[in-house]
Amino acid sequence: MTALTDLSLLEAVDTLRRGEASSVELTRACLERMQALEPKVNAFLEQTPDLALQQAQAADQKLKAWREQGGDAPPLLLGIPIAVKDVLCTKDIPTTCGSKILEGFRPPYTATSVQRLLDDGVVVLGKTNTDEFAMGSSTENSAFGPTHNPWDLERVPGGSSGGSAAAVAARMCYAALGSDTGGSIRQPASFCGVTGLKTSYGRVSRYGLIAYGSSLDTVGGLARSAADFLPVFTAIAGYDPLDSTCMPVEVPEISLADANLKGLRIGVPNEYFIEGIQPEVEEKVRAAVDVFKELGVAVREISLPHTDLALPVYYLIAPAEASANLARYDAVRFGPRIESDELLEQYLATRGALFGAEVKRRIMLGTYALSAGYYDAYYGQAQKVRTLIKGDFDAAFQSVDMIACPVAPTTAFRIGEHGDDPLSMYLEDIFTLPANLAGVPGIAFNVGFDSEGLPVGMQLKAPHLSEPVLFQAAHAYQQATSWHEEKPSL
C-alpha cells in the first residue's frame, strides 16, 4: 500500500472522499514525516500540530456528513494538509519572515490567500522557512538557519520559498504557499524538483503578505504537479477589496481533462541560453521543448533583446521599494526593541542589530538609489528600462502563446558556495526576474536530473492573466513524462 504522504494531492482528495483515510490520518502521516525529517531538512520555522489536528477533525466531520447525507461536494481542499511560507500573516501564529526583527510577532489578522484556503477547510501544518524578508535565492539568509535540499542535504533548496519547496519535495505536505518577487517560487521549485507557479501581478490578493518589492511581489505556491496545484490556485485567486492592486477579474475555470496543446506556439528565446549555463540544464530544457513539439506545439526561436538588463533593473527597483517597505520596522508597534532613552538611537540600534546582512545591503542600496541627486540616474532610469523589458514580452506574445526557458542557469548549488559575494548570488536570478518586471505568470517544473542526481527545471511564461495555458501545458508535459513523480531518498 502506498504511504499516505506519497499520494498526490488529488489522490489524497479522492482518498478522503471515499472515506479510505481520514484527514486526521493524512495529517498525522505528514506530522510524523516532519518529525522524522525536520532535523535534517529544516523546512519549517513554526510547526502547528495541535491546530492542524483540530482542523483535520473539523474537516473529517464535514466529510462524514457529506458522505452520509450527500448534497453539494465539499471544496476539493477540505482536509488536505498544506504549509504556508512565513511571509504570509496567520492570526495568532508566529510570523517572522525569517527575521529576528519580527521574532515573537503574532499577527492580529490572516492573509487573504491563507484565509481562502482556511475557508475551504485546509489543514495548516506550519510556517515554512524563507530568506529574510524573501530576499535571497537559497534560504541561507534566514535568521533561523538554512533549509537543506531534500535531494542533497549539502545543497540549498533555492529561495526564497525554499522551506515550502523542500517541504513539498520531502513529502511533508501536499502543497505549500509561497511568494515570488524575482523568482522566489520558481527557482526553489526547480532546485527541489517540484512544480511552482508565480501568478500574474494582481491575480492573487497580497493582503497580509509582508511587503518586500510592492510593484513585483506576487503570491503563488508549489505542489508535486501542475494538476495538484490547480485547486490551490483556484482557491486563492480573485478580487479582494482589501488589496487595491488585486484585479477585479474573473478567475477562469481551468479544465485539465482535455488539455490539448495542438496549435499552441512556444517561443524559445536565444538570450536565455547564455555562456555559463550548466550544459546539462540546457540539454534537459531543450529535450523538454522537444516533448512539447511531440505534443503538437509549434516551436520557434524568438528574441527578448533587453533580457541582460533585467538584473540591474531588478536590483535597483526591488531594493528601492524594500527600503521604503522596511521602514516600518521601527520597534514601536511590533517586534523586539533594543531600548534606548533616545528615539533615533533606538531605531539605529534595533534595526542595525536585528536585520541580517542581505536585508541591510538591500536597504542601503535602495536608500542610495532613491536619495537626492541619484533618483533619476538609478531608480528613474531603471523604471524606464523596465518599460523596454516589458515591451520585449508584449512583442513576443504577438507571435507565441508561451515562452520556454530554463528556470536557473544551474542546478542546486552547495550551501555556502556563494560566500559573501552578493553579485554572484544575484546572477542566480537572471532567468526569473524578467517575469516579475513584466508582471506575467510563470510555471516551473522538473524536466530531468543532472549527472549528480539534482533536478533540472523548465520555466514557461505566458501573457498577463494567462495562467490557464500554463497549467494546461505543464499538465500535458507531466502526462507525457514522469519526472514529477521522482522522489528524493531521505
Next chain:
Amino acid sequence: MVITIEEVRHIATLARLRLTPAEEKRFSEQLSAILDYAARLNEVDTADIPPTATVLPLQAPLRVDTVRPGPPRDVILQNAPSQEEGMFRVPPVFDEE
C-alpha cells in the same frame, strides 16, 4: 563608481541602520560593485521611454467606502515591545524645554 565609507555612513543614517566598522567597509566595496554592474543601464537610450511604476493594465480599483470594524486596541497593542495606558510607549521625541 566608488561608494566611500563616508557615503555609506550617510546612507546608513538615512536608512536608520547602525553599522559596525566592518560592515561599513564591506558595504562600501559591495555597493560599489553592484552599482558598477548597474551602470550598464546608463548606456541605454531612454529619452522617449516612459517609466513603468506598475504593470497593472487598469487603474487601481476602489473598494466601497463603508465603515468596517478594525481589530480592538488590545489586539493591536499585543505585539508592542512597550506600552502604557493603551498606547505605544516610545522615548521622548521632543525636548522638554
